[in-house]
Amino acid sequence: MIAVFLLKLSAGITMMWWLMPRKEVTDGFFRIQMRVLLGLTVLTALSLATGTTWPVAAAGGEMSEAVVTSSEAKAISIAWWIRxxxxxxxxxxxAGTVFWALGRRLPGNLCIHLLTASCVSALALHSWNVPNTGSVGLQLLSDFSSAAVVGGVLTGMLLGHWYLTTPTMSTLPIWWFNKAILTAAVLRLVASIWAFAEFGGSFSDSTQQIWFGIRWLGGIVAPVIVAxxxxxxxxxxxxxxxTGILFAGLILAFMGEMTAALLERDTMIPF
Structure with a gap:
């Protein structure tokens, strides 16, 4: 579950970099951001040690020995590719930290394109193969909207801190992040309503009901209020x-999305 959360966070950060108005932001911000993502990707790789399996959808019907062996091989293969x-x-x-430190924006932007492609591909690989009771479309919308929420709030908060060192920088980027956070929260709401409408809200115990409440308050309501x-x-x-508001929103968003991961693990539904 930790590896999946790191995967979403990395994909969300890179999507925000790729879409944001980068010309309005000074080079030093991306140099530091590259170091943040470097830590996240290394942690993801370390959490997927050699031989680690990744959750995959089980085959329907009777599970013969050959099918079980095939599923295990697929799980190991997916973990290998994500690693x-x-x-x-x-x-x-x-490499990106070096380019942005030297002020080389062209290769620095190329690094952003490559990072977005790799992190988004890893998350899509997870979404396409994760076991669930819903459609692949619902899983993709749920995972990528979740990534956009946590990635948008975290990167927006760090951008707000960057204004402390460069107060003359244009406020256009942080305005953009505010709109992006609101859009991500709306998409997250659509995904949750879709799952709720398709599978209902019947939970096996009161703990899951509490998780569902925290999931909505932290992962959907809080980002809207923050925006x-x-x-x-x-x-x-x-x-x-x-920046202070975004920091508070970041804590709530992390709580909401981690709770959503627990709920999905137990119910196999991407709320």
């Missing part, structure tokens, strides 16, 4: 207050 993509991303991050509050303070160019 390989994480190692590749870590190497690109290291509204940040919008109000940014009208006065108060990036410091916006």
């Amino acid at each position: 390989a993509l994480s190692i590749f991303a870590a190497a690109v991050c290291y 509204i509050l940040v919008w109000r303070v940014l009208k006065h160019r108060n990036t410091q207050s916006a």
